[in-house]
Amino acid sequence: MILLITGMLLILAGIWAILVKKDIIRMIIGFTVVDTGVHLLIVAIGYVKGGTAPIIDRAVSTADASFAGLQAISKVVDPVPSALVLTAIVIGLAVTGLMLAYAVRLNKATGSTNIDDHEEQKW
Amino acid sequence: MIKYLLVFAAILGMGWILWQLGVEFQTAQELNPLASEYVRGSTSDLNMPNAVTAVVVSYRGLDTLGEVTVLFLATAGIGFLLKRKKRSAGLEIDDADGAANVPVCDESALAGLEFDATGTTDPQNNLSNSLSSLSNSVVKNETLSSSAVKTRTEGSEILKTGSNLLVPMIVVLGIYIFTHGHLSPGGGFQGGVVIASGILMLIMAEVRFHLSHLLLHISESLSGLAYVAMGLAGLILLGVHHFLDPRYLLAGKFLALFSAGAVPVIYSLIGIKVGSELASVLASIQHEGEDL
Numbered sequence: 001m002i003l004l005i006t007g008m009l010l011i012l013a014g015i016w017a018i019l020v021k022k023d024i025i026r027m028i029i030g031f032t033v034v035d036t037g038v039h040l041l042i043v044a045i046g047y048v049k050g051g052t053a054p055i056i057d058r059a060v061s062t063a064d065a066s067f068a069g070l071q072a073i074s075k076v077v078d079p080v081p082s083a084l085v086l087t088a089i090v091i092g093l094a095v096t097g098l099m100l101a102y103a104v105r106l107n108k109a110t111g112s113t114n115i116d117d118h119e120e121q122k123w
Numbered sequence: 124m125i126k127y128l129l130v131f132a133a134i135l136g137m138g139w140i141l142w143q144l145g146v147e148f149q150t151a152q153e154l155n156p157l158a159s160e161y162v163r164g165s166t167s168d169l170n171m172p173n174a175v176t177a178v179v180v181s182y183r184g185l186d187t188l189g190e191v192t193v194l195f196l197a198t199a200g201i202g203f204l205l206k207r208k209k210r211s212a213g214l215e216i217d218d219a220d221g222a223a224n225v226p227v228c229d230e231s232a233l234a235g236l237e238f239d240a241t242g243t244t245d246p247q248n249n250l251s252n253s254l255s256s257l258s259n260s261v262v263k264n265e266t267l268s269s270s271a272v273k274t275r276t277e278g279s280e281i282l283k284t285g286s287n288l289l290v291p292m293i294v295v296l297g298i299y300i301f302t303h304g305h306l307s308p309g310g311g312f313q314g315g316v317v318i319a320s321g322i323l324m325l326i327m328a329e330v331r332f333h334l335s336h337l338l339l340h341i342s343e344s345l346s347g348l349a350y351v352a353m354g355l356a357g358l359i360l361l362g363v364h365h366f367l368d369p370r371y372l373l374a375g376k377f378l379a380l381f382s383a384g385a386v387p388v389i390y391s392l393i394g395i396k397v398g399s400e401l402a403s404v405l406a407s408i409q410h411e412g413e414d415l
Protein backbone atom coordinates (compact mmCIF):
# COMPACT_ATOMS: atom_id res chain seq x y z
CA MET A 1 0.00 0.00 0.00
CA ILE A 2 2.85 2.36 0.83
CA LEU A 3 4.42 1.37 -2.46
CA LEU A 4 1.22 2.22 -4.32
CA ILE A 5 0.87 5.63 -2.68
CA THR A 6 4.53 6.44 -3.29
CA GLY A 7 4.14 5.52 -6.93
CA MET A 8 1.07 7.74 -7.29
CA LEU A 9 2.81 10.69 -5.63
CA LEU A 10 5.81 10.25 -7.91
CA ILE A 11 3.56 10.20 -10.98
CA LEU A 12 1.83 13.41 -9.86
CA ALA A 13 5.12 15.13 -9.05
CA GLY A 14 6.50 14.13 -12.43
CA ILE A 15 3.46 15.45 -14.27
CA TRP A 16 3.77 18.71 -12.35
CA ALA A 17 7.41 18.98 -13.40
CA ILE A 18 6.56 18.25 -17.04
CA LEU A 19 3.82 20.88 -17.15
CA VAL A 20 5.31 23.69 -15.08
CA LYS A 21 9.06 23.61 -15.61
CA LYS A 22 10.54 25.73 -18.39
CA ASP A 23 13.85 23.97 -18.81
CA ILE A 24 13.85 20.96 -21.12
CA ILE A 25 16.28 19.02 -18.95
CA ARG A 26 13.99 19.45 -15.96
CA MET A 27 11.05 18.26 -18.03
CA ILE A 28 13.00 15.16 -19.00
CA ILE A 29 13.74 14.57 -15.33
CA GLY A 30 9.98 14.87 -14.79
CA PHE A 31 9.44 12.15 -17.39
CA THR A 32 11.87 9.84 -15.63
CA VAL A 33 10.12 10.50 -12.32
CA VAL A 34 6.78 9.54 -13.91
CA ASP A 35 8.52 6.46 -15.29
CA THR A 36 9.70 5.42 -11.84
CA GLY A 37 6.29 6.08 -10.37
CA VAL A 38 4.62 3.86 -12.95
CA HIS A 39 7.13 1.10 -12.25
CA LEU A 40 6.37 1.30 -8.53
CA LEU A 41 2.65 1.26 -9.23
CA ILE A 42 2.87 -1.84 -11.41
CA VAL A 43 5.05 -3.67 -8.91
CA ALA A 44 2.66 -2.71 -6.09
CA ILE A 45 -0.30 -4.09 -8.01
CA GLY A 46 1.50 -7.38 -8.56
CA TYR A 47 2.44 -7.80 -4.94
CA VAL A 48 0.98 -10.71 -3.01
CA LYS A 49 0.90 -10.50 0.76
CA GLY A 50 3.92 -12.26 2.22
CA GLY A 51 5.18 -13.22 -1.22
CA THR A 52 8.77 -13.48 -2.34
CA ALA A 53 10.42 -13.30 -5.77
CA PRO A 54 8.87 -15.76 -8.22
CA ILE A 55 11.99 -17.88 -8.45
CA ILE A 56 11.72 -21.40 -7.16
CA ASP A 57 15.10 -22.20 -5.69
CA ARG A 58 15.21 -23.20 -2.06
CA ALA A 59 11.50 -23.97 -1.87
CA VAL A 60 12.15 -27.53 -2.81
CA SER A 61 15.37 -29.36 -3.55
CA THR A 62 14.01 -32.51 -5.11
CA ALA A 63 13.86 -32.88 -8.86
CA ASP A 64 10.08 -33.03 -8.86
CA ALA A 65 9.56 -29.81 -10.72
CA SER A 66 5.79 -29.89 -10.95
CA PHE A 67 5.48 -30.41 -7.23
CA ALA A 68 7.78 -27.45 -6.65
CA GLY A 69 5.53 -25.30 -8.82
CA LEU A 70 2.43 -26.28 -6.87
CA GLN A 71 4.09 -25.46 -3.60
CA ALA A 72 5.52 -22.17 -4.77
CA ILE A 73 2.19 -20.72 -5.88
CA SER A 74 1.25 -19.99 -2.30
CA LYS A 75 4.30 -17.81 -1.58
CA VAL A 76 5.45 -15.91 -4.65
CA VAL A 77 4.35 -12.59 -6.12
CA ASP A 78 2.78 -12.20 -9.55
CA PRO A 79 5.53 -12.66 -12.19
CA VAL A 80 3.76 -10.72 -14.94
CA PRO A 81 4.15 -7.17 -13.50
CA SER A 82 7.75 -7.96 -12.61
CA ALA A 83 8.40 -8.97 -16.21
CA LEU A 84 6.72 -5.81 -17.48
CA VAL A 85 8.78 -3.57 -15.21
CA LEU A 86 11.96 -5.44 -16.06
CA THR A 87 11.69 -4.51 -19.71
CA ALA A 88 10.15 -1.10 -19.04
CA ILE A 89 13.23 0.02 -17.12
CA VAL A 90 15.52 -0.63 -20.07
CA ILE A 91 13.07 0.91 -22.52
CA GLY A 92 12.77 3.93 -20.23
CA LEU A 93 16.53 4.32 -20.29
CA ALA A 94 16.61 4.29 -24.08
CA VAL A 95 13.69 6.71 -24.40
CA THR A 96 15.31 9.07 -21.90
CA GLY A 97 18.45 8.91 -24.01
CA LEU A 98 16.40 9.81 -27.08
CA MET A 99 14.85 12.80 -25.30
CA LEU A 100 18.25 13.96 -24.13
CA ALA A 101 19.66 13.65 -27.65
CA TYR A 102 16.83 15.84 -28.90
CA ALA A 103 17.56 18.34 -26.13
CA VAL A 104 21.23 18.38 -27.11
CA ARG A 105 20.28 19.08 -30.69
CA LEU A 106 17.91 21.89 -29.75
CA ASN A 107 20.60 23.36 -27.55
CA LYS A 108 23.15 23.23 -30.35
CA ALA A 109 20.71 24.80 -32.79
CA THR A 110 19.52 27.71 -30.68
CA GLY A 111 21.85 27.80 -27.68
CA SER A 112 19.12 27.41 -25.14
CA THR A 113 17.26 24.68 -23.29
CA ASN A 114 14.44 26.95 -22.21
CA ILE A 115 11.15 25.89 -23.72
CA ASP A 116 10.10 29.53 -24.19
CA ASP A 117 12.90 30.03 -26.71
CA HIS A 118 11.40 27.44 -29.04
CA GLU A 119 8.15 29.15 -29.88
CA GLU A 120 8.27 27.89 -33.45
CA GLN A 121 7.91 24.33 -32.13
CA LYS A 122 4.49 25.14 -30.67
CA TRP A 123 1.57 23.53 -32.37
CA MET B 124 -2.51 32.50 -14.41
CA ILE B 125 -4.82 30.51 -16.67
CA LYS B 126 -1.89 28.22 -17.38
CA TYR B 127 -1.42 27.39 -13.74
CA LEU B 128 -5.12 26.73 -13.36
CA LEU B 129 -4.97 24.30 -16.29
CA VAL B 130 -1.93 22.60 -14.80
CA PHE B 131 -3.72 22.34 -11.49
CA ALA B 132 -6.76 20.85 -13.21
CA ALA B 133 -4.60 18.33 -15.07
CA ILE B 134 -2.85 17.19 -11.92
CA LEU B 135 -6.16 17.04 -10.11
CA GLY B 136 -7.64 14.92 -12.90
CA MET B 137 -4.67 12.57 -12.89
CA GLY B 138 -4.89 12.35 -9.12
CA TRP B 139 -8.56 11.49 -9.42
CA ILE B 140 -7.78 8.66 -11.85
CA LEU B 141 -5.10 7.31 -9.53
CA TRP B 142 -7.44 7.71 -6.56
CA GLN B 143 -10.02 5.55 -8.31
CA LEU B 144 -7.32 2.94 -8.76
CA GLY B 145 -6.11 3.14 -5.20
CA VAL B 146 -9.33 3.34 -3.25
CA GLU B 147 -10.49 -0.11 -4.30
CA PHE B 148 -7.04 -1.58 -4.17
CA GLN B 149 -6.28 -4.33 -1.75
CA THR B 150 -3.05 -6.24 -1.59
CA ALA B 151 -3.77 -9.63 -3.07
CA GLN B 152 -3.83 -12.55 -0.67
CA GLU B 153 -3.09 -15.12 -3.34
CA LEU B 154 -2.07 -15.27 -6.98
CA ASN B 155 -4.69 -14.79 -9.63
CA PRO B 156 -5.36 -17.79 -11.90
CA LEU B 157 -3.22 -16.52 -14.80
CA ALA B 158 -0.19 -15.86 -12.61
CA SER B 159 -0.48 -19.19 -10.84
CA GLU B 160 -0.72 -20.88 -14.22
CA TYR B 161 2.47 -19.10 -15.28
CA VAL B 162 4.31 -20.06 -12.09
CA ARG B 163 3.20 -23.68 -12.38
CA GLY B 164 3.97 -23.79 -16.09
CA SER B 165 7.44 -22.34 -15.71
CA THR B 166 8.53 -25.30 -13.61
CA SER B 167 6.43 -28.09 -15.05
CA ASP B 168 6.32 -27.17 -18.75
CA LEU B 169 9.45 -25.15 -19.34
CA ASN B 170 11.56 -26.70 -16.59
CA MET B 171 13.03 -23.51 -15.20
CA PRO B 172 12.80 -22.00 -11.74
CA ASN B 173 12.57 -18.33 -12.70
CA ALA B 174 8.94 -17.54 -13.47
CA VAL B 175 9.75 -13.95 -14.51
CA THR B 176 12.06 -15.24 -17.23
CA ALA B 177 9.39 -17.70 -18.28
CA VAL B 178 6.97 -14.81 -18.75
CA VAL B 179 9.50 -12.53 -20.48
CA VAL B 180 10.99 -15.05 -22.89
CA SER B 181 8.23 -17.52 -23.51
CA TYR B 182 4.71 -16.65 -22.37
CA ARG B 183 4.97 -13.00 -23.35
CA GLY B 184 7.79 -13.48 -25.83
CA LEU B 185 6.07 -11.46 -28.50
CA ASP B 186 5.90 -8.47 -26.14
CA THR B 187 9.61 -8.81 -25.50
CA LEU B 188 10.30 -8.91 -29.22
CA GLY B 189 8.30 -5.69 -29.52
CA GLU B 190 10.21 -4.06 -26.67
CA VAL B 191 13.53 -4.99 -28.23
CA THR B 192 12.24 -3.31 -31.39
CA VAL B 193 11.35 -0.19 -29.40
CA LEU B 194 14.85 -0.21 -27.96
CA PHE B 195 16.30 -0.49 -31.45
CA LEU B 196 14.19 2.41 -32.70
CA ALA B 197 15.20 4.60 -29.78
CA THR B 198 18.86 3.79 -30.43
CA ALA B 199 18.49 4.55 -34.10
CA GLY B 200 16.78 7.84 -33.22
CA ILE B 201 19.61 8.86 -30.91
CA GLY B 202 22.20 8.07 -33.58
CA PHE B 203 20.20 9.98 -36.18
CA LEU B 204 19.69 13.10 -34.06
CA LEU B 205 23.29 13.38 -32.91
CA LYS B 206 24.71 12.63 -36.34
CA ARG B 207 22.63 15.21 -38.20
CA LYS B 208 23.39 17.82 -35.60
CA LYS B 209 27.15 17.35 -35.91
CA ARG B 210 27.16 17.61 -39.68
CA SER B 211 25.25 20.90 -39.69
CA ALA B 212 27.53 22.26 -36.97
CA GLY B 213 30.55 21.39 -39.13
CA LEU B 214 29.07 23.29 -42.03
CA GLU B 215 28.53 26.28 -39.79
CA ILE B 216 32.16 26.23 -38.72
CA ASP B 217 33.23 26.08 -42.35
CA ASP B 218 31.00 29.02 -43.15
CA ALA B 219 32.41 30.97 -40.24
CA ASP B 220 35.92 30.25 -41.48
CA GLY B 221 35.11 31.49 -44.92
CA ALA B 222 33.36 34.57 -43.62
CA ALA B 223 36.27 35.35 -41.32
CA ASN B 224 38.83 34.73 -44.06
CA VAL B 225 37.42 37.07 -46.61
CA PRO B 226 37.44 40.33 -44.65
CA VAL B 227 40.87 39.59 -43.19
CA CYS B 228 42.32 39.06 -46.66
CA ASP B 229 40.72 42.25 -47.85
CA GLU B 230 42.10 44.11 -44.90
CA SER B 231 45.65 42.93 -45.52
CA ALA B 232 45.33 43.66 -49.19
CA LEU B 233 44.06 47.10 -48.30
CA ALA B 234 46.98 47.55 -45.95
CA GLY B 235 49.30 46.58 -48.79
CA LEU B 236 47.57 49.07 -51.03
CA GLU B 237 47.95 51.75 -48.42
CA PHE B 238 51.64 50.98 -48.17
CA ASP B 239 51.82 51.25 -51.94
CA ALA B 240 49.98 54.52 -51.86
CA THR B 241 52.33 55.99 -49.35
CA GLY B 242 55.19 54.72 -51.46
CA THR B 243 57.74 54.90 -48.68
CA THR B 244 58.69 51.19 -48.74
CA ASP B 245 59.56 48.90 -51.61
CA PRO B 246 56.83 46.65 -53.04
CA GLN B 247 58.53 43.36 -52.02
CA ASN B 248 58.37 44.29 -48.37
CA ASN B 249 54.71 45.12 -48.86
CA LEU B 250 54.07 41.74 -50.35
CA SER B 251 55.79 39.89 -47.51
CA ASN B 252 53.91 42.02 -44.98
CA SER B 253 50.58 41.19 -46.47
CA LEU B 254 51.56 37.52 -46.80
CA SER B 255 52.57 37.29 -43.18
CA SER B 256 49.35 38.93 -42.06
CA LEU B 257 47.47 36.53 -44.28
CA SER B 258 49.23 33.51 -42.77
CA ASN B 259 48.61 34.95 -39.32
CA SER B 260 44.93 35.16 -40.01
CA VAL B 261 44.92 31.59 -41.29
CA VAL B 262 46.67 30.37 -38.15
CA LYS B 263 44.19 32.29 -36.04
CA ASN B 264 41.31 30.72 -37.87
CA GLU B 265 42.75 27.28 -37.40
CA THR B 266 43.12 27.70 -33.67
CA LEU B 267 39.58 29.04 -33.54
CA SER B 268 38.09 26.08 -35.34
CA SER B 269 40.12 23.57 -33.37
CA SER B 270 39.00 25.11 -30.09
CA ALA B 271 35.41 24.85 -31.28
CA VAL B 272 35.82 21.06 -31.42
CA LYS B 273 36.15 20.16 -27.78
CA THR B 274 39.05 17.98 -26.80
CA ARG B 275 38.41 15.66 -23.90
CA THR B 276 40.78 15.61 -21.01
CA GLU B 277 42.62 12.46 -20.14
CA GLY B 278 41.07 10.26 -17.47
CA SER B 279 42.81 10.30 -14.11
CA GLU B 280 45.30 7.63 -13.10
CA ILE B 281 42.86 6.11 -10.61
CA LEU B 282 40.11 5.86 -13.20
CA LYS B 283 42.45 4.27 -15.75
CA THR B 284 43.88 1.68 -13.38
CA GLY B 285 40.45 0.98 -11.95
CA SER B 286 38.95 0.49 -15.38
CA ASN B 287 41.78 -1.84 -16.39
CA LEU B 288 40.99 -3.94 -13.36
CA LEU B 289 37.20 -3.72 -13.41
CA VAL B 290 36.08 -3.69 -17.04
CA PRO B 291 36.88 -7.37 -17.74
CA MET B 292 35.14 -8.36 -14.53
CA ILE B 293 32.09 -6.23 -15.37
CA VAL B 294 31.82 -7.78 -18.82
CA VAL B 295 32.17 -11.29 -17.38
CA LEU B 296 29.52 -10.46 -14.78
CA GLY B 297 27.20 -9.26 -17.53
CA ILE B 298 27.69 -12.46 -19.50
CA TYR B 299 27.10 -14.47 -16.33
CA ILE B 300 23.88 -12.57 -15.66
CA PHE B 301 22.41 -13.13 -19.08
CA THR B 302 23.42 -16.76 -19.41
CA HIS B 303 21.90 -17.58 -16.01
CA GLY B 304 18.71 -15.62 -16.60
CA HIS B 305 16.54 -18.71 -16.37
CA LEU B 306 18.02 -19.83 -13.05
CA SER B 307 18.61 -16.72 -10.99
CA PRO B 308 17.45 -13.10 -10.87
CA GLY B 309 18.75 -11.44 -14.00
CA GLY B 310 18.56 -11.98 -17.71
CA GLY B 311 19.28 -10.43 -21.05
CA PHE B 312 18.17 -6.90 -20.29
CA GLN B 313 20.07 -6.63 -17.02
CA GLY B 314 23.17 -8.35 -18.38
CA GLY B 315 23.19 -6.10 -21.44
CA VAL B 316 22.99 -2.99 -19.29
CA VAL B 317 25.84 -4.27 -17.11
CA ILE B 318 28.03 -4.80 -20.19
CA ALA B 319 27.16 -1.32 -21.47
CA SER B 320 28.13 0.16 -18.09
CA GLY B 321 31.52 -1.52 -18.41
CA ILE B 322 31.95 0.02 -21.85
CA LEU B 323 30.94 3.40 -20.42
CA MET B 324 33.75 3.08 -17.91
CA LEU B 325 36.19 2.28 -20.70
CA ILE B 326 35.04 5.33 -22.69
CA MET B 327 35.45 7.59 -19.67
CA ALA B 328 38.93 6.30 -18.87
CA GLU B 329 40.50 6.20 -22.32
CA VAL B 330 40.39 9.27 -24.54
CA ARG B 331 41.37 7.43 -27.68
CA PHE B 332 39.03 4.53 -27.14
CA HIS B 333 36.95 4.00 -30.25
CA LEU B 334 34.20 1.48 -30.44
CA SER B 335 33.95 -0.08 -33.83
CA HIS B 336 30.55 0.89 -35.14
CA LEU B 337 30.73 -1.89 -37.69
CA LEU B 338 31.24 -4.49 -34.97
CA LEU B 339 28.37 -3.07 -32.94
CA HIS B 340 26.07 -3.04 -35.94
CA ILE B 341 27.01 -6.59 -36.85
CA SER B 342 26.51 -7.99 -33.34
CA GLU B 343 23.26 -6.07 -32.94
CA SER B 344 21.81 -7.15 -36.27
CA LEU B 345 22.94 -10.76 -35.99
CA SER B 346 21.58 -11.20 -32.47
CA GLY B 347 18.27 -9.62 -33.45
CA LEU B 348 18.05 -11.82 -36.52
CA ALA B 349 18.93 -14.92 -34.50
CA TYR B 350 16.29 -14.00 -31.92
CA VAL B 351 13.59 -13.91 -34.58
CA ALA B 352 15.00 -17.10 -36.08
CA MET B 353 14.74 -18.86 -32.71
CA GLY B 354 11.11 -17.78 -32.55
CA LEU B 355 10.44 -19.00 -36.06
CA ALA B 356 12.12 -22.32 -35.26
CA GLY B 357 9.45 -22.90 -32.64
CA LEU B 358 6.84 -22.06 -35.23
CA ILE B 359 8.29 -24.56 -37.69
CA LEU B 360 9.23 -27.40 -35.34
CA LEU B 361 6.32 -27.36 -32.89
CA GLY B 362 3.37 -26.06 -34.84
CA VAL B 363 1.37 -23.00 -35.66
CA HIS B 364 0.67 -21.81 -32.11
CA HIS B 365 4.23 -22.05 -30.87
CA PHE B 366 5.98 -18.89 -31.98
CA LEU B 367 8.80 -18.25 -29.48
CA ASP B 368 8.05 -21.50 -27.73
CA PRO B 369 11.44 -22.65 -26.36
CA ARG B 370 10.54 -26.30 -25.93
CA TYR B 371 12.01 -27.54 -29.19
CA LEU B 372 15.39 -27.88 -27.52
CA LEU B 373 15.83 -30.44 -24.75
CA ALA B 374 14.42 -29.45 -21.40
CA GLY B 375 17.48 -30.83 -19.61
CA LYS B 376 17.93 -31.26 -15.89
CA PHE B 377 16.10 -28.90 -13.56
CA LEU B 378 18.43 -26.12 -12.28
CA ALA B 379 21.20 -27.01 -14.75
CA LEU B 380 22.76 -24.29 -16.91
CA PHE B 381 21.72 -25.96 -20.16
CA SER B 382 18.09 -26.52 -19.38
CA ALA B 383 14.72 -25.02 -20.15
CA GLY B 384 15.02 -25.55 -23.87
CA ALA B 385 15.97 -22.53 -25.92
CA VAL B 386 15.47 -19.98 -23.11
CA PRO B 387 19.17 -19.48 -22.26
CA VAL B 388 20.00 -19.08 -25.94
CA ILE B 389 17.21 -16.55 -26.53
CA TYR B 390 18.06 -14.60 -23.39
CA SER B 391 21.75 -14.54 -24.32
CA LEU B 392 20.83 -13.15 -27.73
CA ILE B 393 18.70 -10.48 -26.05
CA GLY B 394 21.62 -9.71 -23.77
CA ILE B 395 24.02 -9.26 -26.68
CA LYS B 396 21.49 -7.12 -28.51
CA VAL B 397 20.72 -4.86 -25.56
CA GLY B 398 24.41 -4.56 -24.70
CA SER B 399 25.49 -3.60 -28.20
CA GLU B 400 22.57 -1.20 -28.62
CA LEU B 401 23.32 0.67 -25.41
CA ALA B 402 27.02 0.62 -26.27
CA SER B 403 26.25 2.20 -29.64
CA VAL B 404 24.19 4.86 -27.83
CA LEU B 405 27.24 5.58 -25.68
CA ALA B 406 29.50 5.63 -28.73
CA SER B 407 27.30 8.06 -30.63
CA ILE B 408 27.11 10.32 -27.58
CA GLN B 409 30.90 10.06 -27.20
CA HIS B 410 31.86 11.38 -30.59
CA GLU B 411 28.43 12.76 -31.36
CA GLY B 412 28.37 10.78 -34.57
CA GLU B 413 31.15 12.76 -36.23
CA ASP B 414 32.46 10.12 -38.62
CA LEU B 415 31.23 6.59 -38.75
